[in-house]
Amino acid sequence: MMSEVDLIERWRSLLTSYNRVSGQLDRALQERHALTRTEFETLDRLVVWDGDKRRMQDLAGDMYLSQSALSRTVDRLEKRGLVRRAICEADRRGVFVAATDDGVRRHAEARRTYLAVLADHLPPAAPRG
Amino acid sequence: MMSEVDLIERWRSLLTSYNRVSGQLDRALQERHALTRTEFETLDRLVVWDGDKRRMQDLAGDMYLSQSALSRTVDRLEKRGLVRRAICEADRRGVFVAATDDGVRRHAEARRTYLAVLADHLPPAAPRG
DNA sequence: ATGCATCTTATGCGTCAGCATATAATTGCG
């Protein structure tokens, strides 16, 4: 059993790590690549993904983002030409999303920043999610 | 030295923990007490604080919140009568903030929820911030 | 005492998030 103080200390510690790392990531990605963290993470999943396109639904699946927020994130990426939407012909309710060549390039650049920030600011021990 | 995969795994793990716990906290505090997490945390610092009042500045010091966001959080708490602002006579630029009796009560109730959520959802191992 | 840099809090503005709902397509059941 865990004492209240213990609980709070652990939570504070988690908060501290999260805020430090996420803050640094947000700033670095924004300043150097004009991307929000959400935009980068979306791009990342698209680029890392085997096939070249994924349905919104599948994307949303492993992101911590509401469906509506993902939809708007893809809007923003599409407007800047980093991503392309295409109707899924098999099920016309669905929408495929794929990174464009430009998107792939931007992702590769930003990924270096992302990893560098993690290397600099992520504490060595992490919780077992 | 840490491999890229390692870094990303650790970060994902931190993200997972943070999102799970903060999401549960947000929902529980909102549904059961009509408080945002930020509002609770602000109230918490005011109540736990030795004296009965603190300057905005000191409050902001140990919160992960911009100065403007804190100012507006105090606005909201004040509007609901959970907190009181008072000009600091010694330095009239400063503003004291103190929890009202009502604020103290609301905090005590919400704190039980807060701790219960932590006990249920905080993973046992936490990073060394 | 006056003016200027500094400090503290508040506020205008733009962005992104989530919830609820609208819209469009599909499925299933009579």
Place this chain on the structure above:
DNA sequence: CGCAATTATATGCTGACGCATAAGATGCAT
């Protein structure tokens, strides 16, 4: 077949955030 329920995405709305800046108070230098 036709209609209701379901699924996938988009959108209206509201809330909270951060940045830049305004407004008010202080203090130091001359």
